[in-house]
Amino acid sequence: MDKEKFYITTAIAYTSKTPHIGNTYEIVLTDAIARHNRFIGKDVYFLTGTDEHGQKIQEIAEEQGITPQEHVDKIAGEIRNIADMLNISYDGFIRTTDEHHVKTVQKIFKKLYDQGDIYKGEYEGWYCTPCESFWTKTQLKEGNCCPDCGRPVQKTKEEAYFFKMSKYQKQLEQYIEDHPDFIQPESRKNEMLNNFIKPGLQDLCVSRTSFTWGIPVDFDPKHVIYVWIDALSNYITALGYSVDEKGELYKKYWPADVHVIGKDILRFHTIYWPIMLMALGEPLPKKIFGHPWMLFGEEKMSKSRGNVIYAQDLVRHFGVDAVRYYMLHEMPFAQDGTITYEVFISRYNSDLANTLGNLVTRTVAMVNKYFDGIVPEPADEGEFDADLKSVAVGAISAIEKKMDQLRVADSLDEIWKVVNRANKYIDETTPWILAKSEDTKQRLGTVLYNLIESIRIIATLLSSYMPETSKKILDEIGADESSYESVKSFGSYKPGSKVGNADVLFARIDTEKKLEELEAEMAANAEPEVEIAPYKDYIEFDEWEKLDIRVGKVLECEPVKKSKKLLRFTLEVGNEKRQILSGISQYHKPEELIGKNVVFIANLKPRKMMGLESCGMILSAEHDGKLTALTTINDIQSGAEVV
RNA sequence: AGCGGGGUAGAGCAGUUGGUAGCUCGCAAGGCUCAUAACCUUGAGGUCGCAGGUUCAAGUCCUGUCCCCGCACCCA
16 A cells, blocks of 8 residues: 655745744644655655845845845755754755746746636836836825826726636635644634635736746747735645646645645635635645744844844754754744743753653663673563553554644654653663662563663664764664654663763753853844945935935824824814824833924825824834834924924 | 734633633742752642623633733824
């Protein structure tokens, strides 16, 4: 009988810059799931890769004076190195610049166009020829005039391709209802259904003409295929899928069993992707898992704060498997998790050094001490043996249940139950007392055999999560059996094997010392040179004169209800009052602004936000996530012009 | 009344179909010495956000209410 297949993917990583530890979490999580399924006998294909197109990459490359291709080659290389460093067992690594991918995406686009799912339309906008600018309808002045120069605008000349999402809406809704496990975790399902699908899907713009670093539409080359069709298709093009020829891997592995992705791109994977597949007439993936994020303490990671944690640094300090362990064990299933050095070291010391490492060391040390390093034959079962065995043997089925639900952290707990049980067993059986008399030597041998076999089971089970440690332990105890079958029963370890020297597996870390070291390193890595936003192009004096900038006195200021960012201001401007909304509530408390002078653009076209009208724009200075509103040095009559 | 999730020991979290409230770390006491000052046992510590209700019985169901978070509209 053929092995059951299992196709699992991560999202492809965007190659704009080197990923930090949060970005790395996803691939480690996926790796554990992939390895586990391989372990239990499935035929696994694990795909990861890089997303290498887009405007942002084009811009970054330009800034650095290199070609986009050179840039993505470099970053893709880094990403792959990180994956390799972390022992990621991927079977395929796709890059969206791969030739097969590019060609296939073009064919997919063409096919969808030919069958009418993609149509050429107009980007919702109006074009002002003299100004060479696009405007959306809401930006226009009365009578469809350019807000810049006041001249009439033409309905858009910017053409674009659109995907008819609405056509598949009902079908998608039905699919999601019929497959309650399709979107994980559950809460996300409702989010998608209620926020997007049920209110009605908008047609999706799937091409751009504003940049060139992307896959061209082959029958209309000034258009570049915009991110979703390009990026999402990777899951099938990597398997050799094409429109006319599906390929062996594709036939074997599609549909995907799990797409593991960040919660932020759930929408694209649960709506656009299934619809694309429906349009192509291909089956839908079985499960989409939107994992939570890994945050650094309370703070956002930022280069200038010097608190970015990179996987490489963690690995250098703590080792690959400690990093894998932390990510796999400390992240909650559906809520964002955090990583701090304090917690990391604490988990390292208690779980890895004390509980697991020490169990191996002390057991091996006893085999050396009492049996010259040769694991003895077990004899008759004694007290406590049955319980130890049942815990050890029972672990695998518990783990399989948890892993089926993608509960990786819980699976590790199941392994640690065995570790704890084994530690307790030593206390119960007191080998050091048994060693004192020749009469109890046989019992001693049995006890040590049971411990070694328990450790063998533990190490075998660990292989999906901490492959390097798993192998080290198996070597240390001289085990040659580490199969799935062998952990279902007790006794696969062959007596007579030689154990190692009881080397320390995870050396305890001196918390204070290590923290000092890490802090010093972080301080050294903080970038001292200040990076400011690039300057814009020169403008003419008369362009400057078009701006009407004024001083206003804040009479009232309050948060806009339900809004995360907006503050509603009432300004005194001469004898008038004016309402302006400004998205700065993250940075300023309303009460600290009342009575202050602020500077605002008075002739910016009014616009409604969150149901309120905003007549102008309050000026603020912003740098690196910090922001402060502008004010005047001395008091001055409100309404005063800024010149 | 936008949609959804959550508020449980000092911290981080579990709590399935309602029936004595659990886990890990931390803390305290004891045990042990094979081991990485590790390991084992026991203990202290919780009005399960708040207020009502259903029930013989509610963390678990219902209503109201207060916070926190995610998503959406939203930084002009």
